[in-house]
Amino acid sequence: MADTAVSRSASRWALRVLVVGYLSLLVIWPVTLVARETFAHGLAPVIDALRQPEVIFAFQLTLSAAFWAVVINTIFGVGISLLLVRYTFPGRRTLNALVDLPLAVSPVVVGLALVLVYSGRTGWLGGSLEQAGLQVIYAPPGIILATAFVSMPLVIREIVPVLQEIGTEQEQAASSLGASGLQTFARITLPAIRWALLYGVVLSLARSLGEFGAVKIVSGGVAMRTQTATLLVEERYQQFGVENSIIAYTAAFILALIAVLALVVVTCFRPDKETPR
Amino acid sequence: MTQHAGVVEPPLLDRAATAGAATSSGGRRLPRGRNATSLTPASGLGLGVALLWFSLLVLIPLTAVLIQASEGGWSAYWDALRSPQTLAALRLTVGQAILVTVVNVFTGTAIAWVLVRDHFPGKQVLEVVIDIPLALPTIVAGLVLLSLYGPSSPLGVNWANTPVAVFLAFLFVTLPFIVRTVQPVLLEIEPEVEEAAASLGATQFTIFRRVILPSLTPAIASGAALSFCRAISEYGSLVLLSGNLPYSTEVASVRILSYIEGDKLTEAAAVASILLIVALVVIVILDVISRRVARYG
Numbered sequence: 058m059a060d061t062a063v064s065r066s067a068s069r070w071a072l073r074v075l076v077v078g079y080l081s082l083l084v085i086w087p088v089t090l091v092a093r094e095t096f097a098h099g100l101a102p103v104i105d106a107l108r109q110p111e112v113i114f115a116f117q118l119t120l121s122a123a124f125w126a127v128v129i130n131t132i133f134g135v136g137i138s139l140l141l142v143r144y145t146f147p148g149r150r151t152l153n154a155l156v157d158l159p160l161a162v163s164p165v166v167v168g169l170a171l172v173l174v175y176s177g178r179t180g181w182l183g184g185s186l187e188q189a190g191l192q193v194i195y196a197p198p199g200i201i202l203a204t205a206f207v208s209m210p211l212v213i214r215e216i217v218p219v220l221q222e223i224g225t226e227q228e229q230a231a232s233s234l235g236a237s238g239l240q241t242f243a244r245i246t247l248p249a250i251r252w253a254l255l256y257g258v259v260l261s262l263a264r265s266l267g268e269f270g271a272v273k274i275v276s277g278g279v280a281m282r283t284q285t286a287t288l289l290v291e292e293r294y295q296q297f298g299v300e301n302s303i304i305a306y307t308a309a310f311i312l313a314l315i316a317v318l319a320l321v322v323v324t325c326f327r328p329d330k331e332t333p334r
Numbered sequence: 335m336t337q338h339a340g341v342v343e344p345p346l347l348d349r350a351a352t353a354g355a356a357t358s359s360g361g362r363r364l365p366r367g368r369n370a371t372s373l374t375p376a377s378g379l380g381l382g383v384a385l386l387w388f389s390l391l392v393l394i395p396l397t398a399v400l401i402q403a404s405e406g407g408w409s410a411y412w413d414a415l416r417s418p419q420t421l422a423a424l425r426l427t428v429g430q431a432i433l434v435t436v437v438n439v440f441t442g443t444a445i446a447w448v449l450v451r452d453h454f455p456g457k458q459v460l461e462v463v464i465d466i467p468l469a470l471p472t473i474v475a476g477l478v479l480l481s482l483y484g485p486s487s488p489l490g491v492n493w494a495n496t497p498v499a500v501f502l503a504f505l506f507v508t509l510p511f512i513v514r515t516v517q518p519v520l521l522e523i524e525p526e527v528e529e530a531a532a533s534l535g536a537t538q539f540t541i542f543r544r545v546i547l548p549s550l551t552p553a554i555a556s557g558a559a560l561s562f563c564r565a566i567s568e569y570g571s572l573v574l575l576s577g578n579l580p581y582s583t584e585v586a587s588v589r590i591l592s593y594i595e596g597d598k599l600t601e602a603a604a605v606a607s608i609l610l611i612v613a614l615v616v617i618v619i620l621d622v623i624s625r626r627v628a629r630y631g
Contacts, residue, residue, distance in 0.1 A: 065538060069452060076448040077460070079441055082482075083506060084463050090481035090488070091474070129387075137384045144377055145370045152385075154621055159392060161613035163567030164472075165587040166606040169594055170395030173402050173603070181398060206391055238376060267471025269570040270587065274594060287473045287570070294477065294574055309474045316469040320462050 088313065095310040098303065106300075106307040114281050115289040115308070122197060122272075122285065123265035126204035130261050134212030135254070139246070141213075142220040159209045167206050168274025175199060175275075195283060199275035207271055208264040212257035219253040220246075256323050263319035267312055286312055399610060402603035414604035422581045423589040424608065426500065430585075431565035434504040438561045439554055442512025449513070450520040467509045472570025475506055480575050495577030500585060503572050504565040511564065512557030519553040520546075552627050556620050563616040567609055 095103060106112060140146075141153055159167070174180050176194045177187035186193055193199045227249075231241045247254075269287040276283040278292065286308050293305035373381065403411060414420065449460060467475060479502055481487075484494040493499050523546060531541045569587035576583040586605055593602035 068538070072444060073448055073452055073454065076441075076445050080445070080460060080463050083509065084466050087478040087482040088466065088470075091478050094481055133384060133387055136380055137388070140377060140381050140384065143370055144373050144381075146373050146381065152388075154617055155393070156388070157617060158396070158613065161563050161567075161617055162396070163569060163587050163590075163606075163609045163613075165569050165590045166399060166567070166609050167395075169590060169599075169602055169606050170399045172594070173398035173599065174395045179599070181394070202391060206395075209392070263469050267469075267474070269471060269473045269573075270591075274591065287471050290471075290473050290477065291573055305477070309471075309477050312471045313474050313478075316471065316474075317462070317466065320465050320469045324458075324462055324465070 091306065091313065092310060095303075095306040098299075102300075102303045103307050103310075106304045109304060111280050111284070111289065112304060112308060115284050115286045116311070118197065118200070118284070119266055119286040122200045122204050123262055125201045126208060126265045127258055127261045129201075129205045130209055130212050131254070131258055133209070134216060134257065135250075138213050138216040138220055142217055143225065156213055157210050159206050160211075164207060164268065164270030165274065167203060167271040171199065171202055171206070171271070171275050175202070194275050195277040195279075197283070200272050200283065200285065203271035203275045204265045204268050207268050208261040211260045211264060212254065215253040215257035215260070216250050219250050223249045252326075259319050259322055263316050266315055396610060399603050399606050402599055403607040405600045405603075410600060411604050414601040415608070417601075419580050419584070420589050420601075420605060423584045423586050424605070426497065426584070427566050427586040430497070430500050430504055431562050434501060434508055434565050435558050435561045437505065438508055438512045439558055442509075442557060442561075443516055443550065443554060445513045446516035446520055450517055464510050464513050467506050472507065472568070473573060475571040476503065476574040479503060479506055479571065484575070494575060495579060495583060497583055499576040500572060500583055503575055504568060507568055507571055508561040508564050511560040512554060515553040515557035515560070516550055519550055523549060552623050556623050559616045559619050559623075563613055566612060 137152075137156060141149060141156075162170075172180065172194055175183040175186065177183045177192060180194070183193060191198065193202065223246075227245050228241050231245050232238070236244065267287060268285075269291070272285055273288055273291075276285065276288065278284050278288040280289075280292070284292070290305050290308045290312070293301040293308070415424070445460075445464065449457065449464075470478065479499075480494060482489060483491060483499070483502055485492050493502065527545055528541050531545050532538075536544070566586060568585070569591070572578065572583075572585060572588065576585070578584050578588045586609060590602045590605045590609075593599070593605065
């Protein structure tokens with residue numbers, strides 16, 4: 058027995074070292090190198106980079122596109138989750154599978170799909186929209202559409218399990234006592250799903266801020282007009298000169314920081330599924 | 335935790351989904367009947383509005399890709415797919431995606447095992463580290479890998495602009511999938527069964543193979559499907575890292591992009607249709623797996 062105990066603890070150690078080593082080489086070390094590279098010349102060039110009008114513009118555009126995408130996804134996500142969980146209708150199962158499609162599709166395909174429909178020159182709907190004064194492709198509405206597309210299922214995926222778990226007893230009680238649909242939602246349903254909704258919103262926001270492929274195709278990436286933060290990283294990294302590379306690394310560092318912060322928020326504040334509440 | 339309508343909430347993908355940006359339909363079972371009612375006029379209107387938005391944003395554009403792909407008929411479709419450069423890109427993408435998925439089956443299961451069964455200081459940090467590849471913008475992921483495996487690598491290697499870069503990028507972005515699908519299943523396995531097997535004289539390896547592995551297989555399969563799907567559709571992390579050299583490091587997504595930039599929308603749609611079909615197949619596979627787990631699990 059002593060032998061098996063020793064071999065068990067030896068294999069446990071080996072596996073532990075292997076896993077930590079693998080994760081260090083693949084994730085931890087490279088990520089810290091980017092942080093180091095960003096501040097390789099000190100803090101001053103980083104602050105200078107952040108004052109560049111192109112950088113400020115890119116982050117403003119990214120933030121506003123992400124904001125609208127998250128607003129749209131939150132309203133749509135809450136609505137469709139309630140419909141999927143609380144109601145029966147023909148095609149419900151298909152719709153339930155289809156709402157996950159945006160996460161499985163390549164960002165490049167998303168971009169192409171939106172161009173095919175909304176491009177002013179050749180798109181199915183783009184021509185009429187342009188005549189009505191709304192340019193979608195190569196303009197901010199296209200960026201919002203692409204961002205909303207790729208992050209669409211995140212809110213739904215968070216809310217649906219919670220809606221299923223809380224059941225309908227309280228809602229039924231509320232409406233039998235005379236509460237209107239809106240009152241029931243605001244007083245009963247919303248408080249029950251508020252944490253799940255918050256996680257969904259944080260994840261959507263993180264995903265929205267970081268979208269690259271789909272946005273690149275629909276926006277054209279013109280500096281000071283349709284260039285988002287991720288597109289700025291690409292453009293500046295490919296240009297020569299220390300200044301450009303510092304701008305690229307600074308923007309990348311901020312994007313990475315937001316992503317990691319979002320993760321930490323979700324990991325720390327999520328009620329643990331394993332422990333009973 | 336209460337289960338509704340006799341349906342087991344499958345642990346598949348639940349964590350992966352919450353982790354940042356996972357894909358799939360596997361994690362959700364809809365209740366059958368008990369809590370669901372038929373549509374009221376107000377909810378019917380809501381469904382109409384939701385479906386209209388969903389169609390405008392997702393369904394019509396994706397259908398447009400398939401229609402555009404068939405624009406020139408079958409022969410044009412096949413010609414687009416059979417051009418040597420596209421063929422090379424598809425071969426590289428699928429080949430590396432399969433390779434990465436196989437690697438992930440082993441590393442993903444091992445990581446999940448360590449996260450569930452092992453206890454050491456700093457384990458919480460690893461939980462966050464696993465999800466970083468999903469949360470990081472893909473263009474930043476490329477930059478991140480470039481810093482350790484690019485021209486100024488402290489390891490003295492330079493894999494930028496080689497097929498190894500494609501492998502690394504795929505490996506990075508698909509890291510969480512199998513870990514996050516296997517982890518919850520592993521948590522729910524009762525240690526009593528393993529202890530019983532051990533007391534009957536089974537070796538550690540036998541216990542893993544005969545007791546643990548069978549219950550992990552559906553989770554590993556879902557994670558592998560997600561990994562593969564994510565890998566073949568990857569674009570952003572390769573832009574800076576792989577150099578996008580035709581016949582060498584050019585993947586399917588990059589091929590689509592250069593067709594778009596050359597205004598060859600039909601060819602772009604042809605390649606895109608392949609990726610779209612794979613995505614649909616993966617969603618169906620996951621749905622089937624989770625149904626099976628719900629039935630027998």
